[in-house]
């Protein structure tokens with residue numbers, strides 16, 4: 042089912058002080074309506090990332106459906122990416138999310154269209170996706186539905202958390218034309234985990250890692 046466009050607003054919240062809350066909180070509350078005015082914390086590493094990435098072209102856009110914030114997309118040029126991806130003239134999608142209650146309404150595709158129409162002169166779009174992960178988070182199968190394909194993958198295991206489990210991480214790519222040069226990932230940075238978002242499944246400072254004072258918190262698992 043497609044939604045009438047007049048019911049949808051996609052707002053760039055990057056530079057709007059009145060909407061700063063969306064740079065720090067996403068739409069993770071199930072009672073979406075009541076959460077909009079809730080207080081929000083400015084997580085230190087998130088602040089540092091935003092301070093670095095916004096001047097380099099980071100954008101976060103929130104999709105409102107009849108006034109409800111129901112989806113978002115966050116991306117940046119590869120130089121300001123929150124994910125350990127390298128390449129030339131690439132936009133890295135840090136995250137995309139459509140609330141469960143609005144899935145399958147073409148809103149994910151709308152957010153993708155918004156990003157792709159804004160960022161026209163690029164070779165393509167890249168992101169990370171997970172397979173066999175125990176939480177529903179940027180699943181490979183969902184990200185493929187948005188047009189990305191996996192161009193590389195590795196199986197990872199956290200050093201302290203769920204050490205009995207492993208999952209597969211994929212580098213996902215959506216080129217603008219067929220012959221574009223592919224991105225790569227920075228494997229050692231991948232093994233360190235990410236810092237741009239404290240909710241990301243491979244956020245590095247979760248699970249007591251800080252105390253261990255080690256650099257690589259993931260190991261490859263064959």
Ligand SMILES: CC(C)(COP(=O)(O)OP(=O)(O)OC[C@H]1O[C@@H](n2cnc3c(N)ncnc32)[C@H](O)[C@@H]1OP(=O)(O)O)[C@@H](O)C(=O)NCCC(=O)NCCS
Pocket residue numbers: 067136137138139140143144145146147148149150151177178179180183184186187240
């Ligand atoms: C990936 C995601 C953004 C897609 O959003 P969505 O609004 O449901 O997607 P759309 O309705 O635009 O559908 C995209 C495509 O997938 C297909 N699709 C969507 N849901 C589907 C389903 N359950 N089964 C099969 N196909 C499906 C659609 O048909 C569409 O393909 P088409 O254009 O060829 O018809 C959404 O599933 C999501 O947010 N997942 C969680 C992502 C996540 O973990 N983010 C981090 C959270 S912090």
